Every structure is written in C-alpha cells, then in structure tokens.
Amino acid sequence: MMKVVKAPAKINLTLDVVGKRDDGYHDVEMIMTTVDLADRIQLMLIEEDQIQVEVNIGHVPNDKHNLAYQAARLLKDQFSIKSGVKIYIHKNIPVSAGLAGGSTDAAAVLRGLNDMWSLGLSLEELAEIGLKIGSDVPFCVHGGTAVARGRGEILSFLPSPPPCWVVLAKPPKGVSTKSIYQRLNLEGMKHPDTEGMIQAIEEHHFQGICQRLENVMETATFELAPEVKNIKQRLIQFGAEGTVMSGSGPTVFSLTSSESKAYRLYNGLKGFMDNVFVVRLLGNRHL
Structure with missing residues (x-):
C-alpha cells in the first residue's frame, strides 16, 4: 500500500x-x-x-x-x-x-x-x-x-488571502534561529499591525496586505547575514508590491499581483543566487 x-x-x-x-x-x-x-x-x-x-x-x-x-x-x-x-x-x-x-x-x-x-x-x-x-x-x-x-x-x-504571485529568494548561507532570538530587543521593538493585517485578509485587500508585511526578526537577521538585507532591498528596487523575510530567515519573499512582474523579480535575482522560486499563494486548509 x-x-x-x-x-x-x-x-x-x-x-x-x-x-x-x-x-x-x-x-x-x-x-x-x-x-x-x-x-x-x-x-x-x-x-x-x-x-x-x-x-x-x-x-x-x-x-x-x-x-x-x-x-x-x-x-x-x-x-x-x-x-x-x-x-x-x-x-x-x-x-x-x-x-x-x-x-x-x-x-x-x-x-x-x-x-x-x-x-x-x-x-x-x-x-x-x-x-x-x-x-x-x-x-x-x-x-x-x-x-x-x-x-x-x-x-x-x-480566510485565504487574494490570489497572487510569490517570489521566494533564499541566499546560500543559513542563519541560526537561536542566535536570532538571542539578539532580539523586546523593549525597543516596533510591532507589526497584526489586527490590520487580519482585516486586510478578511477584506481581500491585496495592497493592504502588502503594506502590512512585517517581521520583527529582520533586524537581528540582517546583522548576522547582511546578504538577506541586500536581497530585500533588491526586490524593493525591482518594484515588488510587498517584501519581507519569512520566519527567522534567511528566505525573503515578495508578493505581486502580476505574473510578468513576478518573473521580472525572478530574473533580477536569478543571476547571482540559485534558490529563487515563483509560486502561487495557496492559503487553503487541508481536509
């Protein structure tokens, strides 16, 4: 079987x-x-x-x-x-x-x-x-x-967010989650607008989602792995609607409603790193 x-x-x-x-x-x-x-x-x-x-x-x-x-x-x-x-x-x-x-x-x-x-x-x-x-x-x-x-x-x-394209980019060097947590400064941290993001998802407001992408671990990861920050800056320069790091990194992703823009972002990164992907948002639960 x-x-x-x-x-x-x-x-x-x-x-x-x-x-x-x-x-x-x-x-x-x-x-x-x-x-x-x-x-x-x-x-x-x-x-x-x-x-x-x-x-x-x-x-x-x-x-x-x-x-x-x-x-x-x-x-x-x-x-x-x-x-x-x-x-x-x-x-x-x-x-x-x-x-x-x-x-x-x-x-x-x-x-x-x-x-x-x-x-x-x-x-x-x-x-x-x-x-x-x-x-x-x-x-x-x-x-x-x-x-x-x-x-x-x-x-x-x-609910599932509105359908869109996701460009994922992972640099070769990994980061230690434990090291990231040790560097976090809980006192001076700027917190994401979680409630605003929930509302944007519930209202299927794509730009609202893009504007509220935020990860408090970015600062610590950028200190340990500056190339992660460089990738995020490149994706922003290439015109992504929203860009943020996932988890403790080092993968950075961008959201875009345009397939042609997704592949433009992909091509802008593929020349200097191997792990770049263009995929779709799923957002559906397993049954």
Missing part, C-alpha cells in the same frame, strides 16, 4: 515576538499562509517493524533527527503499530530557509499515516501530536491561513 502526500511551504505575512516564557520559549503572534512550493512525501507500508527514510538530497538526515521520522515514530508508539513504513521525501523546499520545510514534511507524514493506519484522528488531534515535534507542525497539519499565538500552536484560522 502506497500514498503520496503534498507538503507545502509556509510564509509569514507577519511575525511578532511578544514576550519570553518561563519554559525558555518565546511567545509569538504571527500570521502564516501556505504557498505552492511543496515537498512530495511518498509513504509505503512494510511488514518489518521499522521506519525507513530516504531523501533525494544528501545533507538532510534520514534517521531519528528527521522530523518526518519523528512523526512516524510518535504514531507507531502511541498506537502500538507493529508494521513499519518507508518514507521517501522529495525535497523542493530549501532546507533551513524559514519556510517550515521539516515541519511540513512531519505534518504530511502524520496526515498520511493517519489514513493508511486507519487511526481516525482529527486534524486537531494530529496537530496536538505534532506539537511534540515542533512549534510549526500544528499549523502545517492544518494548512491554510492562520494567526498563530503561544509557541505557534494556538491557531485562529482566517
């Missing part, structure tokens, strides 16, 4: 850090949505009581350090599943990019194995299991567009 599950990337339309928690995590408030850049997860049930992971690129772990492996392990252990599964991951989402590539793979495995092992779990139950793996996994289980609070697990769903 085999199943193929799509694992779409997410972008942050807003990202705010509102405080530090007693458990060492930070409280966040962010608006996330999915885009049509996706990994392809192939699941095959096997008789052996083991989890096998294969990935199409070499520098992604294929053992217990892989979040997709961890998702399968949680379901196997919690429900005493004696059979095994072979997971093949075809990566299209860049690694360590601020696009939730590992989290969306884990979420896809949870959804897929829930069906294949006939567990009958709701998406809410799968999201609760997914939180044990990572803060972005609950959102990735559901997909769509949502305000995420707490560690990222408290979700309030929104």
Whole structure:
C-alpha cells in the first residue's frame, strides 16, 4: 500500500515576538499562509517493524533527527503499530530557509499515516501530536491561513488571502534561529499591525496586505547575514508590491499581483543566487 502526500511551504505575512516564557520559549503572534512550493512525501507500508527514510538530497538526515521520522515514530508508539513504513521525501523546499520545510514534511507524514493506519484522528488531534515535534507542525497539519499565538500552536484560522504571485529568494548561507532570538530587543521593538493585517485578509485587500508585511526578526537577521538585507532591498528596487523575510530567515519573499512582474523579480535575482522560486499563494486548509 502506497500514498503520496503534498507538503507545502509556509510564509509569514507577519511575525511578532511578544514576550519570553518561563519554559525558555518565546511567545509569538504571527500570521502564516501556505504557498505552492511543496515537498512530495511518498509513504509505503512494510511488514518489518521499522521506519525507513530516504531523501533525494544528501545533507538532510534520514534517521531519528528527521522530523518526518519523528512523526512516524510518535504514531507507531502511541498506537502500538507493529508494521513499519518507508518514507521517501522529495525535497523542493530549501532546507533551513524559514519556510517550515521539516515541519511540513512531519505534518504530511502524520496526515498520511493517519489514513493508511486507519487511526481516525482529527486534524486537531494530529496537530496536538505534532506539537511534540515542533512549534510549526500544528499549523502545517492544518494548512491554510492562520494567526498563530503561544509557541505557534494556538491557531485562529482566517480566510485565504487574494490570489497572487510569490517570489521566494533564499541566499546560500543559513542563519541560526537561536542566535536570532538571542539578539532580539523586546523593549525597543516596533510591532507589526497584526489586527490590520487580519482585516486586510478578511477584506481581500491585496495592497493592504502588502503594506502590512512585517517581521520583527529582520533586524537581528540582517546583522548576522547582511546578504538577506541586500536581497530585500533588491526586490524593493525591482518594484515588488510587498517584501519581507519569512520566519527567522534567511528566505525573503515578495508578493505581486502580476505574473510578468513576478518573473521580472525572478530574473533580477536569478543571476547571482540559485534558490529563487515563483509560486502561487495557496492559503487553503487541508481536509
């Protein structure tokens, strides 16, 4: 028995850090949505009581350090599943990019194995299991567009934003999320207009969305990786309607309502970096 599950990337339309928690995590408030850049997860049930992971690129772990492996392990252990599964991951989402590539793979495995092992779990139950793996996994289980609070697990769903083109650009050098959080100055921080962004999404106001794109982590990331700031400035100079960094970076994305402008932005960057993509906004929840 085999199943193929799509694992779409997410972008942050807003990202705010509102405080530090007693458990060492930070409280966040962010608006996330999915885009049509996706990994392809192939699941095959096997008789052996083991989890096998294969990935199409070499520098992604294929053992217990892989979040997709961890998702399968949680379901196997919690429900005493004696059979095994072979997971093949075809990566299209860049690694360590601020696009939730590992989290969306884990979420896809949870959804897929829930069906294949006939567990009958709701998406809410799968999201609760997914939180044990990572803060972005609950959102990735559901997909769509949502305000995420707490560690990222408290979700309030929104309608899909208006359809548009998304240009994603990831520089070669990654950044450490831990280092970014350590550099954040919560006292002097300018916070995103989260409520205004929610209203713009609900009213399908594309320019309102573009005007409110904001990420409080940008300043810290720009200090550690100036090339990220350079990419954002180039995209603005090339005429993007709205541009911001996703997650803790280093990926920067631009929104545009024009396909021709999207490819103009793409061509303006493709000459000096490899990971540039033109995709569409998805924004639809998994069923």
